[in-house]
Amino acid sequence: FLEPAEHFEYAGFRGLLLSMVVCCIVGGALRFFGRHNRGGQLFQKEAMAIVGLSWVMATILGAMPFYLSGTCTSEGNTVTFIEAMFESQSGFSTTGATVLTDLESPDLVPHCILFWRSWTHFLGGLGIVVLFVAILGQGSAGKAMMRAEMPGPTKEGSMPRMQHTALVFAAIYVGLNMILTAVYMLEGMSLFDGLCHAFGTMATGGFSTYNASHGQFAQLGEFRGALVDYTTIAFMIAAGTNFTLLYLTLLGGPRKLWADVEFRTYVGIILLVTVGIVFFGMKAGDQKFETFSSSVRYGLFQVVSILTTTGYGTADFDGWNNFGRGILLLLMFVGGCAGSTGGGMKVIRHVLFYKILGQEIERAHRPRVVRFIRIGGTTLDDAHLPHAIVVYFSMILAIFVFSWLLLITFEPGSTWGALETDSTLDEKLLDSAAAVAATLNNIGPGFGVAGATQNYAQFSQGAKLMFVWLMMLGRVEVYSVLVLIFPSFWRRN
């Protein structure tokens, strides 16, 4: 007596309940095995290991609802466990890449699973802002990123101060999610859509509940559609901003924002790239670039979406001119600000990298003049910082190149649909690079087969597993995962 869709919705609900049971069992077991732990201080390496292992566990447990509910990637194809892990990792890491080809069919994806999917974004984003305080805020590089101005008890890195900061960050994050949901509903979304898209925006995640992604809301009409787009742009920019800075702005007004070199650079990049995209888009006569106002609306949205690593789409940038496509591919390697929910390499690392290079070139000319790197008016006295930045950049490059080589070598041509011709060969090389960049930097959409209007369903199981790994590596900023696989890390000094 149940309709098929209702029956499937019930299966989704049962899947969620079963997953909760699994979580309770695993959690209970871990608590039981760790019952003799007396608390005490965590060492940095232990903290990093906990982050890495927790992320692995969250990925596996978060995959349960998709797997146990029998969610389908497409007609007749139930998700494999690897695909469930992909969806779960993509959620927690706020990447927003998906293997589900039809979100709107209640016979393929139950509504409660769709909500769980967006909820993983909310949890992932919350985890990131809190982890940033707990882990990254400890090291000197992290301190440089977090600004020394953060109010709280004076003893740096002390427990009460960290807890206080984490609480403030969490409050800002939850507050912004609530405000955005309310704004969305005022603009005409349902509660369900409002919540899911607020989670997707504030976590810089990018999961939508529609096949057309954020582009769906163009159906709200010319005015309300534009309003929703600009609302999302504003909140994506906020989500990609350092939460310390958001807090200071709440206390002291927007003057604080402009005093920050990372924020200035971040806004500068958005403006500069948007100008370029609007100019070349209108010149090439690309879709949505017919009028100036439309160009700004769609150009700005895509730039902010990629830079903040949200990955929502309102236009198919895959069909844009080559300047547009090329610069978006480069933007994937920039990312949001440190201490935000945004992924990627972060603006501050690029600023520091640029300063380090400038200093080195200067030093080659005048070896005897000792200079320090100044950022935001304060001198960085940490001699290790340049090394940490350079190592990070090199690791990202190495992981990118190696993953790309793996993908182009082992991914079958059938992923690209047609028989292999010269042009699919080119497409394969390029799409693979974009897919690796989009997952490693937690963006979501790439080019071509995994482009703005497509998804990751076509890729082989092996490739999907690699993407799961890349999303995790990107999200926990490489180190926390790598320490797990380098045994030398575990040797005591």
Added chain:
Amino acid sequence: FLEPAEHFEYAGFRGLLLSMVVCCIVGGALRFFGRHNRGGQLFQKEAMAIVGLSWVMATILGAMPFYLSGTCTSEGNTVTFIEAMFESQSGFSTTGATVLTDLESPDLVPHCILFWRSWTHFLGGLGIVVLFVAILGQGSAGKAMMRAEMPGPTKEGSMPRMQHTALVFAAIYVGLNMILTAVYMLEGMSLFDGLCHAFGTMATGGFSTYNASHGQFAQLGEFRGALVDYTTIAFMIAAGTNFTLLYLTLLGGPRKLWADVEFRTYVGIILLVTVGIVFFGMKAGDQKFETFSSSVRYGLFQVVSILTTTGYGTADFDGWNNFGRGILLLLMFVGGCAGSTGGGMKVIRHVLFYKILGQEIERAHRPRVVRFIRIGGTTLDDAHLPHAIVVYFSMILAIFVFSWLLLITFEPGSTWGALETDSTLDEKLLDSAAAVAATLNNIGPGFGVAGATQNYAQFSQGAKLMFVWLMMLGRVEVYSVLVLIFPSFWRRN
């Protein structure tokens, strides 16, 4: 009473004579203006500036024969001055990229111009091995690259020692050119072909006298064709080896070769990549990969040709499987050994970069243990070396990315022939990356429109000018050219 071809050959001869007159006038004028120079010691920055300016002048003067002879890029299209500069720069920088579409037509390219074209390779290669001693051998990074074992007067960097070393290098270079010409002639080439291809091989240049590049010699028959191919492979490997090492091997036998970490890595890369290319090529059933012996012959040739930055082709790697294409694209960024005629980033820089990264990761775990980078059994005591390497890598990356963005933005779609479709968009992004990589690293052939069986004629004049610049930047290892444009360099301390 002259045949058109004979008449054109005469024009070529006249062009060469006129160019000599121009050179004499320019040289005489420079000598006149510098007549009060009393000799004396050169400072490093002056030496670097001389290298940069000489290269600019050589490019312009070397372009004269092409321009004054009225050489044609294709039927009815006489070279522009930019195209003449492209051909000249490509020769001196031993890149071997060309804008001449039909080398075999005596109505388009006179034979004496064809010889001049190959002769610029010879001169360029000679300049590089001597410059390496004079310029790079002075800095500490250069010393690390040159090995301390080089015999000669003991006072390091002293004039007599440098002159001695430069003379030894030049003698080895000229000797190898002569031997290779003789071997080629024994294998069935004409004196003209033998000389031109010996110049192209020993300078790691890659200019051929045939449209089919080195592949032409397959016409010598199965056995003799293979013989020529393996001869070229052997001499390309020699040309990509540090000349210090070649000299030491002449004195002390091949044991010296294996003691060198850069040479071991270099040979290791060749073997490893060839195994991969043969395996995946045979698996994919690519052209020339029908039998194992053919796979090894053609796979090895292309790998050595790209790694040593020679750029000769015997197979169209553009049609290979994606592993083959992808790994060749990556190899473009490796290059030959330091102190060879090979271009690119050089194997030793990659070895050092890898060691620097390893040290940094180690240091992150154990901050208190001070370690030094050891290379070939000796400890590098230069604290500046890691910085120099990192800056160099970053500069190459920055130049690559920036040039790529320029090319995809401003190069018209008509370069790719057809109307812009989705697949030409992909091709454009990829071909542009390959063309920038192939010119910046002095390889020559790239992918697609500038691929193994194609040339650079299709590109716009602006793009050609950019390639001239990139070839120069790559060849003089970035620094010497950049100092010319940074005014801060010229301020006295």
